[in-house]
Amino acid sequence: MRNKSEENGMGGQIQEAGAERARIPVLKTYKIYVDGKFPRTESGRYFQFKSPAGGWSANLCECSRKDFRDAVTAARGAFAKWSKATPFNRGQILYRVAEMLEGRKAQFVEELLHQGLTRAQAESEVAASVDRLVYYAGWTDKFQQVFSAVNPVASSYFNFSVLEPTGVVAVLAPEESSLLGLVSCVAPVIAGGNSCVVLASSRLPLCAVTLGEVLNSSDVPGGVVNILTGFRKELLAQFSSHMDVNGVLYCGDSAEEIRKVQTDAALNVKRVSLQPEQDWAKAEAQGPYPILAFQEVKTTWHPIGN
């Protein structure tokens, strides 16, 4: 049975039967977020999340490789438009995500409590996540200026190098930081104009699903971020070997997984970025360099006459 404790998903209360009937809370079904919609896994499989404190549980989608392929199709479809959106527009949308997250703080705090954080930890993690989104919202129209170049070639050409997004990025989100880690990984990827398919933390999956709802109400076009739940063990090989994925962001410390990701990446020369499990609240966890991890440099030559 779900939500037996006093503190359920919506912060409501269930009173003992027999007393005058309190309102029965409406429980949330934790689904996945693909192509701007909230389907269940095509596999029909689920796994149960149990609060470490006990007394609260939820059923989550145990996504399959087919779900991943569908999500890549969605991400590829969304890439064309998102990569051409103006940096200003992407900044506005990321800021909008921050606004929506701020407004739904309480829900994320509750979920983080279910995932075992203290209230103080949970509140600070949500606040840091909002701030991180604002931070990257501000980078969208600046990293190009800082990291592109006009190249003074020794011939009659105007030569410049600009950054363009890599494409579809598969994100294996941090296992240990279900919201701040997730936001810290996804925000720079989409700030740079990529689309992505994310595998949420298998152990702490709740916030990722709810973040999908935030993204969906924030003008982020459907398909730009796709969030799956399930098991890394099963899906890692799909994330790293899919031939229409251009980059992999791997979060974690497993040497075996890193070797697997890097080996599979060679199938189509994927760009691989590694992020260890870390304290995502620290200032060094953010910056323009995570954006650059999935940017391509395009150099254009144009004659200027003699």
Next chain:
Amino acid sequence: MKTKKSLAKEEAAPRLNFKTSWTYQPALESTAPARIAGRYELFIGGKFVAPAGGKYFPTINPATESKLSEVAEAGEKDVDQAVRAARAAKEGAWGRMPAKERGKYLFRIARMIQERSRELVVTETLDGGKPIRESRMVDIPLAANHFFYYAGWADKLEYAFPARRARPVGVAGQIIPWNFPLLMAAWKIAPALAAGNTVVLKPAETTPLSALKLAEIIQEADLPPGVVNVITGAGATGAALVAHPGIDKVAFTGSTEVGKNIQKAIAGSGKRCTLELGGKSAHIIFEDAALDQAVEGIVDGIFFNQGHVCCAGSRLFVQESVAKQVIRRLRDRMETLIVGDPLDKNTDIGAINSKPQLEKIESYVKAGLAEGASCYQPECALPKKGYFHRPVLFTDVAQSHRVSQEEIFGPVLAIQTFRTIEEVVEKANNTPYGLAGGVWSDKGAKVFSVTSQLRAGVVWANTYNKFDPTSPFGGYKESGLGREGGLHGLAPYLELS
């Protein structure tokens, strides 16, 4: 813009007969300045040393099939010695050297390449088969310029990456191809050294001589021993270098197939890598382009260096309305191309680099015909000895044909037509590669619309195959990882913290 009438007239005009016009007297460069020794050893720890296995392999002149010299074959032991020497230099003299002094060594190398340029030019043409005009105008000066450019970066690295401390990665294992031997060596060595790394360089087995001459220059320039090591050999030597636990980074230029093998081989090792791989670049001609200039660009795009160019414009897309004229002018222009002795200053297309490469090109031409494409070749005479191939045009080509999908690395152009921008962008991007592209149009907005939609790392507008040390080069998708040249070419050789 030409009127329809004048275009029709052009099509109806009689074919030009190039066979009756004047011919050029041979203008051969002397081979004496090359000063090629009978045998070359490995350059390890500042000295030329014999290979542990005692084996040597010949390097031949592909234009004559005669042996130029013999070169040491580095085995695992030699690779190990070279990596150790590089490590010792990194931990020792080079690592401790103030950045501005490091830079001065690079300036010195640049100058000495200039001083010995004639020797290097002739060597490059003898060993690789490229026309002497190209060695002299492109390869050697650009190699010198590359050192000169990166020399200046050595003591300015703190300005390159905001809010990060830049430190050298360590020892770089560098493997280079045979199409631009000295230039590729410069592309690899110059940024690595400027950033404070030491290197082990493996030149291609068919073109080792200019890199060995560069080793002489480095010795003469008095670089600390072990900063640059040059080991010669074939694929096995390269594989041993990639696998060596003592290197921190691999830099490779070559085929996508080998690049993928390298990426796989170093998976999980913590080694970093940059890959500059193959391409099948789209060259797009719009109806409003200056067509005569575009034809020159097409010729330069695909026949430069016999088409042994990773960024060659090997897929030509011509807007339907001008396709007939462009193909006609292109054929006429091809009739005037001189295929022959690379040492001749008049030669446009030199020798194919090796026999296997010639066979590969021939097999692709057969495949193109078998798949139903129409083939055109000028009737120029070929030298009796040596590896030569006439330039080839394929028309009636489909997207699915091997000649429009696979990298041939030879003077073979596959031509398709298109009607709209949308169509040509779709076709151009429909490839696993993403190295380069070219766009010809007199309309600025159209040019930039297309260049910004091409998924490729280098795009030339109304020109093709231009290179510069300040200009980052490298591919999207399966054409590679990372950039070489310019500020962006420094990043792969630095640890940012």
